[in-house]
Amino acid sequence: MSQPTAPSSVRGWLPLIAGATVIGLASGVLGAVAYKELGDQPGSCDPQRLAVKVQPSLVTVTATGNASPVGNGVIVQADGVILTNAHQLGAGTPSSLSVQLPSGEQLTAKLVGTDPVSDLAVLKVDRVQLPALPLAWGEVVKVGQPVVALGSPLNQRSTLTSGLISAVNQNVAAAKTGGGVTILQDSLQLDTPISDPLTGGALVSCDGQLIGLSTAVPIPPKADTASWSRDLGYAIPATIARRVSQELLANGTATHPWTGLSVAQVSADIAVRHDGQPGLFIQTAATGSPATTAGLMAGDLITSLDGQTATSASYSRLLLTAKVGDQVSVAYLRDGQAHQATITLTEQPTP
Incomplete structure (x- = not known):
């Protein structure tokens, strides 16, 4: 959950x-x-x-x-x-x-x-x-x-x-x-x-x-x-x-592609700590979610989503256009080190 x-x-x-x-x-x-x-x-x-x-x-x-x-x-x-x-x-x-x-x-x-x-x-x-x-x-x-x-x-x-x-x-x-x-x-x-x-x-x-x-x-x-x-x-x-x-x-029903992340646009002070790198700061990552299964965790800085610069707008577009089962390539920084991951979107679980 x-x-x-x-x-x-x-x-x-x-x-x-x-x-x-x-x-x-x-x-x-x-x-x-x-x-x-x-x-x-x-x-x-x-x-x-x-x-x-x-x-x-x-x-x-x-x-x-x-x-x-x-x-x-x-x-x-x-x-x-x-x-x-x-x-x-x-x-x-x-x-x-x-x-x-x-x-x-x-x-x-x-x-x-x-x-x-x-x-x-x-x-x-x-x-x-x-x-x-x-x-x-x-x-x-x-x-x-x-x-x-x-x-x-x-x-x-x-x-x-x-x-x-x-x-x-x-x-x-x-x-x-x-x-x-x-x-x-x-x-x-x-x-x-x-x-x-x-x-x-x-x-x-x-x-x-x-x-x-x-x-x-x-x-x-x-x-x-x-x-x-x-x-x-x-x-x-x-x-x-x-x-x-x-x-x-x-069709009378709706699906809900889910990453399990709560993210925020990088503020100026956070950007300074990452050498000015723009992106999305992961505030929380749900245990057992697609994101944590792919290796992401709270505190990471997402720099790109499917090759596009990670912003609040691009993240919203992802949730809008993606389907359950789609795979999303993610580039992120952790402690200054660059990493890659692939998130497979699932249906949002019922709390």
Whole structure:
């Protein structure tokens, strides 16, 4: 079983952009006109402008027959494909599902599939030409990057909070509906908590790109605390959401290529200790995982993956494009000595 990394923090970054706020927004055509008037001006992270842009793609999900009847969803394809968090639908299969558009229209939704491992669910409504907010493709998410999280729990009103990306590529232990723990791979960590009204909603960059789905699942307590914590916010990155949703749409199930590693982009001080060598620092390596079987361990510095420079972006792309059973060649440094290894990816085990 993979051990989750200790939550990390970034000191010295800009303060929190804004506290959580609720903004009443016009929907449909009025929203589009308002957005045109505000303009998509580059170089500025204006939460109100982003809310006007994103709000037409946010829906309220209602599920009957379970303990969590209401949550957020994001329209990611104009033909009616909607993503939400799996845990919002409860432990069992809901007897019925519906979504409410920002216009107030209520639509019956079909559950295409759920993936508790990534905490994703795909819904489908019988409608075309919906205002979709596609998952970002190839956008590199960086530590310190300002972001805005938005949801639509109050139907025609948009709830948002804004902050900074404080870490990427995090393996996070999260409580599962009905009991137990799952490991959310390659998660984005925010410097502000994600509250229930935002879970299943959109995490967007300053230019309005959908870079992840917010999730407010509780984090297990540390040894010195008694309660489950939500002091940090997390999001499922668009790369993972894209792969999992496409697999669910294609065959109703999803696979999860696993290395067993938790990695971090090399910081300046670590690079100095390795003669300025860039790469990925291995924070943790799960016992018995593909990585440790190949000889890697915590403290190693990965310099390349399949011949490409090892970065947070290349590692995310690996998890996105690789399949269970694929072999990945890895070059790494240990105590200044260069080594080579081959990792054979396996399915992520159930905790």
